[in-house]
Amino acid sequence: DTGVSQNPRHKITKRGQNVTFRCDPISEHNRLYWYRQTLGQGPEFLTYFQNEAQLEKSRLLSDRFSAERPKGSFSTLEIQRTEQGDSAMYLCASSMTGVQPQHFGDGTRLSIL
């Protein structure tokens, strides 16, 4: 069990640029989740997939955000035209079923200059 892997661990970019993060879930976990965490707050849910289907999206997921999981394995989260307020830790988690606990990666920290 290699755990949930997220890349890159850190991303620094200028305002207005596009960024893409990758998440590799625990193998055989068919559910994959994205969260965002700002300083001093708990993680906030963004979206989740069951296999390749995106089943739920939070109102936090603006039109500039898009997530994919094309083959039901790894997932990508893209942010277009980044803004200062996008600076946060982006966390990915996976689980086998809805009851089984979600296991988190160590996140990608995004800093917008």
Next chain:
Amino acid sequence: DAKTTQPPSMDCAEGRAANLPCNHSTISGNEYVYWYRQIHSQGPQYIIHGLKNNETNEMASLIITEDRKSSTLILPHATLRDTAVYYCIVRDVYGGSQGNLIFGKGTKLSVKP
């Protein structure tokens, strides 16, 4: 909003038991209680979960009151490495929002030598 209430901070002496309380007075019959912790700069780590009965694993014990309106996470012999923010979360795994872990601000546990 989070459906749980936790004290913002607690201290514990190294080697002693740490008892972290959580109030979830509006919990419904299908909602499980999950506990996670987050050490600085890492993703949340799953600890334990339960529905009605008390649960124990290699990390901790979870005591849920008979009316299910509150619970206590017990770390039997706290070490310095247990210093973290602990989150108590209630989640309806069969409800419409199956992806959503709603984190509050948690309890910052400081284990002191």
